Amino acid sequence: MRTLRLLLLITVGLASAQQQALMDYLERRLLAIEDRISQWHEQTIRYASDLRELKQQMMSQLENLDKNKDGLRTDLDNIGTRVDRVEREMDYLETQNGAQPCVDVDDKLVEQQVTVIKEKNKAKYAKLTDCRDMISSIKAMKILKRLGGAKGMWTKDMGSGSGKIYIFNDVDGDTFFEFASVRDFSTSQGTERATATKLPSAWHGTGHAVYNGHVYYIKQGEEMRVMKYDLRNGSVVDSSVFPVKDQISVYGLSSDTYVDLAVDEEGLWAIFASRENERHISLAKMDTDTLAIEQIWDTPCQRENAEAAFVICGTVYVVYNTKLPSRSRVQCVFDVSDMVTSDDAPLVYFPKRYGSHSSLKYSPMEQLIYAWDDGYQILYKLLMKKKLEV
Numbered sequence: 003m004r005t006l007r008l009l010l011l012i013t014v015g016l017a018s019a020q021q022q023a024l025m026d027y028l029e030r031r032l033l034a035i036e037d038r039i040s041q042w043h044e045q046t047i048r049y050a051s052d053l054r055e056l057k058q059q060m061m062s063q064l065e066n067l068d069k070n071k072d073g074l075r076t077d078l079d080n081i082g083t084r085v086d087r088v089e090r091e092m093d094y095l096e097t098q099n100g101a102q103p104c105v106d107v108d109d110k111l112v113e114q115q116v117t118v119i120k121e122k123n124k125a126k127y128a129k130l131t132d133c134r135d136m137i138s139s140i141k142a143m144k145i146l147k148r149l150g151g152a153k154g155m156w157t158k159d160m161g162s163g164s165g166k167i168y169i170f171n172d173v174d175g176d177t178f179f180e181f182a183s184v185r186d187f188s189t190s191q192g193t194e195r196a197t198a199t200k201l202p203s204a205w206h207g208t209g210h211a212v213y214n215g216h217v218y219y220i221k222q223g224e225e226m227r228v229m230k231y232d233l234r235n236g237s238v239v240d241s242s243v244f245p246v247k248d249q250i251s252v253y254g255l256s257s258d259t260y261v262d263l264a265v266d267e268e269g270l271w272a273i274f275a276s277r278e279n280e281r282h283i284s285l286a287k288m289d290t291d292t293l294a295i296e297q298i299w300d301t302p303c304q305r306e307n308a309e310a311a312f313v314i315c316g317t318v319y320v321v322y323n324t325k326l327p328s329r330s331r332v333q334c335v336f337d338v339s340d341m342v343t344s345d346d347a348p349l350v351y352f353p354k355r356y357g358s359h360s361s362l363k364y365s366p367m368e369q370l371i372y373a374w375d376d377g378y379q380i381l382y383k384l385l386m387k388k389k390l391e392v
């Protein structure tokens with residue numbers, strides 16, 4: 003019995019020693035785990051603060067970047083203006099270097115401190131008119147639609163307030179489209195809302211005009227013939243041979259147009275060129291009833307690099323570009339009433355565009371230009387000023 007007790011005691015003793023060892027072991031493990039937990043904790047805190055620091059750094063760098071971006075933008079703007087200025091100065095120098103005709107002073111204008119370049123043979127246009135507007139700048143542009151091919155012409159009736167739109171697609175054709183309004187035109191799928199009209203003969207170039215219910219267009223053959231087509235009853239009511247020999251295309255950058263008809267406040271004009279004066283563009287005033295030419299002027303405006311032209315209040319504005327189309331600009335003006343010269347006229351730049359202008363048609367009633375640029379129909383709103391205003 004005693005032996006048994008002793009045995010039991012030993013067993014219990016052993017068990018408790020084992021238990022103790024186990025407890026010790028567990029405690030060590032726990033300590034180790036606690037240790038690691040506190041290490042993780044520290045690390046987490048460190049990471050968190052590192053992260054915060056990084057975030058702050060990023061923020062300040064972003065701010066700097068923002069500032070740099072603003073700086074860059076201002077720099078770019080500055081460079082842009084400088085390029086524009088250089089462009090203008092170059093253009094100005096170019097116009098200065100062209101052979102100038104003899105400079106003369108018009109007595110009437112001396113009081114107004116304006117020097118006018120007079121050419122021999124340049125008689126003043128006799129017709130009395132109140133029209134004294136000239137371009138100051140292009141105020142706005144609106145792209146209406148893309149209809150048709152790269153070249154063409156679109157216009158309103160520039161003499162009546164009809165509001166109808168006429169589309170002459172391509173440089174060769176005999177069928178034009180008529181839309182009831184600009185709205186119809188801009189909302190129509192292609193020519194779905196248009197009326198197609200076939201002319202009795204084909205046109206060539208983009209020099210046609212619509213004026214007081216008539217289409218004036220050029221029939222090109224052995225000779226140039228100006229056709230007058232009545233839109234109301236659909237017949238050619240008059241035609242006449244354009245009385246200029248050896249004609250050549252009027253704009254250096256386009257070989258299609260020989261006679262460009264233009265409408266302004268005073269009626270119908272023809273812008274053309276001939277072999278006889280092949281470096282420069284000529285201008286003629288036409289009688290809309292008889293199609294007779296009332297007077298012809300040789301302008302100082304070069305054909306080379308000319309893209310298109312239009313007439314406002316008896317002043318022809320020739321628009322120039324480069325073979326690889328860049329920005330079009332009015333770089334030569336000629337006023338039949340002698341009040342404006344290229345020097346007085348502001349150098350007017352057109353906004354950036356798609357290709358090149360195949361036609362520019364001025365609407366005297368709206369002071370808008372209807373432009374055809376690579377199949378896009380564009381309107382330019384003009385800001386005007388009075389001639390002789392400096």
Ligand SMILES: *[C@@H]1O[C@H](CO)[C@@H](O)[C@H](O)[C@H]1NC(C)=O
Nearest residue numbers: 232233234235236237238239
């Ligand atoms: C068309 O109208 C014009 C005048 O409005 C007239 O001179 C001409 O003879 C008419 N033509 C036809 C075919 O009716």
